[in-house]
Amino acid sequence: MDEYKKDDLIDSRYIVKDEIGGGGFGKVLSVLDQQNGDVIALKYCTSHSEEDIRRFKREVRIMENIDHENVIKVLYSNVDYNPPYFTMPMALYPVTKIISNLQGDITKVIAVFESICKGINAIHNSGHTHRDIKPDNALVFDGSKIVVSDLGLAKFDERDTTILTRASIYMGTFDYMPPEQMIYGGTRDLDHRGDVFQLGKTLYQLLTGHRPTVLNPDAVPIGIWYVIQKATRQNPNERYHSVDQLLDALHDAVRTTDPKMNPKGMFEELLTVAEENLKINEYDSNNISRLIQLIYSTDDMEDYITLFHRLPNRILQIYASNMATELEPIMEKYKRAIDEKVGNYAFTFAENVAGKMEIIFKNTSSPDVKKNALLSILIAGNRLNRWAAMGDFDRLLQIIDDDTVAYAVADGLREEIYDYKRLYDRIPKKELHPAIQVVWEACEREQNSNI
Incomplete structure (x- = not known):
């Protein structure tokens, strides 16, 4: 034709x-x-x-x-x-045409994004998945109404897994594709978690004006970065479980930047709920996620440390055990905060750091989380000159026998070699994992060279 x-x-x-x-x-x-x-x-x-x-x-x-x-x-x-x-x-035009007008106005961005989310949520509630979400596939009408369009890749979630397989292998738009869509048959098998990923990429583009081929954390407000990062996790199970959860997290992040809001007051409310749940031996993963997101959104590093240390040890244990990947950016920022601010604290604070970090170290499965927990103890113990904290560091370093963890920790020790070389020889080299022995040897060479 x-x-x-x-x-x-x-x-x-x-x-x-x-x-x-x-x-x-x-x-x-x-x-x-x-x-x-x-x-x-x-x-x-x-x-x-x-x-x-x-x-x-x-x-x-x-x-x-x-x-x-x-x-x-x-x-x-x-x-x-x-x-x-x-x-x-x-329609007047696709949302892509108005992105330049949204820059610098989070309120407008959220309004557009929320309309897209409502449309996708309606698609999910009707038993379907969109599978090709991007600003080009959302349209602007008179009155600034936003509608989701282009359902050419949509599928019936439960009834449509075996048909139309040939063309489904790699269909979609690369910059927005979740990793599971890039494998053989990936588009065919994509579910609502893939839509959450694409919504995260779409939010990034609305905020920055840049296509989301590579995500730059410095281009968006820190609290919203936490939301985008979770929405675009590599593992589908670690993303928000629904569009509603994604929107709730986004609104929480925006509220923390509102000068009329009281982030510390919000933290106390969430913490009270968490503590009440602990009394009956329950926990709400959404509540804990909101707590952690609120901490992560804090710009002041000393406030960050203070709020982090307010978390009960039981919550840290639960979080480390059940939400390891989500904890990774939290611990990376915590280690950075300790590196920058620990000198402002009393000597005994090193034991507080060591106690919190040991709970996380022993309960998490994430090598990166273990690494940053251990490095936080190293920095606090060394900078505050506390033998007890340094002893905790030595003890945890010696029990590392998993290769993946050992290589992650060794890489971290290289980054913090200024602190590590001051106490590396407290443990004989032979008692360390081979990956860490290499860093031990580097410390010895540097010390001998200085002598």
């Missing part, structure tokens, strides 16, 4: 005015509906492939079954026509 041109008549009803977009196996035209004189959008299938035609028809079925203000509405469809098509209201 030749592509439609200006003034062509479609299905004895629609007169083509112009081509306004398209890609893959569909094109979008502006058309005049002769029945009512309205100018609307018409999307038709441009492919002869039976699989693409079935995919196009499925897109129509999905949209016709969703009635939500933030999901594109089908005005009319004729999937038996050659080529199959459907019509929809005419």
